[in-house]
Amino acid sequence: MNLTRYQRPEVTEPGFGRLSSLRDELDRLFESPWIELARTSQLLSGWTPALDIHEDKDNFIVRAELPGMKREEIDVSLHDGALSLSGERKMEQKFEEAEVYRTERFFGKFQRTVSLPAAVAADKVKAQYKDGVLTITLPKTEEAKPKQIDVNVN
Amino acid sequence: MKAIVQAEPKAAAERTEYQELVTPVVNIFETKDGYALEAEMPGVNKDGLEITLEGNEITILGRRAAEPIAGEVLFRERSAADYRRVFELDPAIDTGKISAKMEQGMLLLTLPKSERVKPRKITVSD
Numbered sequence: 534m535n536l537t538r539y540q541r542p543e544v545t546e547p548g549f550g551r552l553s554s555l556r557d558e559l560d561r562l563f564e565s566p567w568i569e570l571a572r573t574s575q576l577l578s579g580w581t582p583a584l585d586i587h588e589d590k591d592n593f594i595v596r597a598e599l600p601g602m603k604r605e606e607i608d609v610s611l612h613d614g615a616l617s618l619s620g621e622r623k624m625e626q627k628f629e630e631a632e633v634y635r636t637e638r639f640f641g642k643f644q645r646t647v648s649l650p651a652a653v654a655a656d657k658v659k660a661q662y663k664d665g666v667l668t669i670t671l672p673k674t675e676e677a678k679p680k681q682i683d684v685n686v687n
Numbered sequence: 688m689k690a691i692v693q694a695e696p697k698a699a700a701e702r703t704e705y706q707e708l709v710t711p712v713v714n715i716f717e718t719k720d721g722y723a724l725e726a727e728m729p730g731v732n733k734d735g736l737e738i739t740l741e742g743n744e745i746t747i748l749g750r751r752a753a754e755p756i757a758g759e760v761l762f763r764e765r766s767a768a769d770y771r772r773v774f775e776l777d778p779a780i781d782t783g784k785i786s787a788k789m790e791q792g793m794l795l796l797t798l799p800k801s802e803r804v805k806p807r808k809i810t811v812s813d
Contacts, residue, residue, distance in 0.1 A: 583765045589758025596754070598729035598765055601793030628716045628723065637712035638727060650761070664752060665729035665792015 580639030582618070586647060591678060593649055593671040600665030601638075607667060609660050614652065616669065619644040651677035707768040711749065711794075721780065721799035728770045729792035730754070735769075736794065738787055743776045745785070747794065779804040 584597040597618055599607060607620045621642045653671040660669045711726040728736075731749035739746045749770035776782065781801035788795045 584762070585760065585765045586762040587757045587759065588761050592757070593761075594757045596765065598792070600727040600729040601725070601791055603791075628714075631716035631718045631723070634715040634717060634722075636714050638714045638725065647762070662791070664732045665727070666754075 580622075580641060580643050581645060582643055584618075584645060584647070588650075591672055593651075593653060593673070595647065595669040595671070597645070597667045597669075598665065599662070599667050602662075602665070604662050607662065609658075609667075609669060611653070611655050611658060611671075615646050615648050616671065617644065617646045618667070618669075653677070708771045709766050709768045710772050711747070711770040713772070719800075719805070721797065722777070724774070724794075724796040724798065726770075726772065726794040726796070727792065728794055730765075731770065731789070731792060731794075733789045736787070736789055738796075740782055740785070743778065744773055745776055745796075746773045747771065747796075749794070 582597045582599050584595060587594040587596075595616060595618075599620070599622075602620065602622055606622065607618070610617045610619075619642070622640050624640045649671065652674040654674050657672045658669065660667060662668075711728045713727075714725045716723045726747060726749075728749040730751040732752050735750035735752055737746075737748040737750070739748070747770070751767065751769060776798070777800075779800045780798045784799045784801075786797045788797075
């Protein structure tokens with residue numbers, strides 16, 4: 534099972550975000566074997582888009598912030614009750630030659646996996662990418678939906 | 688002049704009343720023709736974008752489009768705050784020619800340099 538990394542909402546402040554991921558990284562350095570670190574390290578190989586998970590009666594709704602990507606660069610998959618988002622953001626070629634004044638944006642590969650708390654109907658999952666936000670709607674299976682039970686009074 | 692498009696630190700202090708705003712992350716590039724600025728503002732579309740030019744300062748304000756609220760929150764990392772950031776412009780920029788494009792939550796600002804600052808040859812008359 535892959536990681537579900539928690540990042541504090543202050544990730545939107547670039548300074549803090551990097552600091553907290555550096556701290557996470559250091560924590561993991563002492564907790565996990567090197568090979569694991571190298572494979573999943575954000576500092577070495579990528580970035581972590583922020584996401585929200587909501588639940589209503591019928592669905593789980595996952596929203597991830599992936600600004601400035603192309604639809605085909607985003608990969609969504611469902612496996613054993615875990616939803617995976619992955620992809621790669623590439624720097625635009627036209628700026629490769631230019632002089633760089635500020636680089637705060639992350640490029641490269643990303644991967645996030647979330648375990649869903651209840652069963653979902655895999656064939657009815659919908660994903661929509663709009664305004665840089667990916668919204669995935671995962672309908673619960675009939676068995677996983679809450680049921681109202683009538684109490685009979687004699 | 689080498690001092691470019693830079694962040695304006697006093698802008699944050701100017702706000703007297705508390706407003707929840709986040710600073711969008713940006714990349715800034717310079718080519719011989721001008722500057723390009725990319726700002727990440729996921730959740731903002733063309734209608735929520737407000738770009739103001741005042742003197743030598745450009746302000747980017749991005750208001751998030753309303754998202755349908757569904758049920759209860761299980762996990763939350765995203766901010767609901769709007770985006771704002773102020774930049775000071777290099778005097779070489781032709782402010783009349785600045786253009787903006789919004790694509791999938793990313794703003795691309797094109798800031799061309801004015802013709803008069805570009806290097807050119809002067810022909811000597813007889």
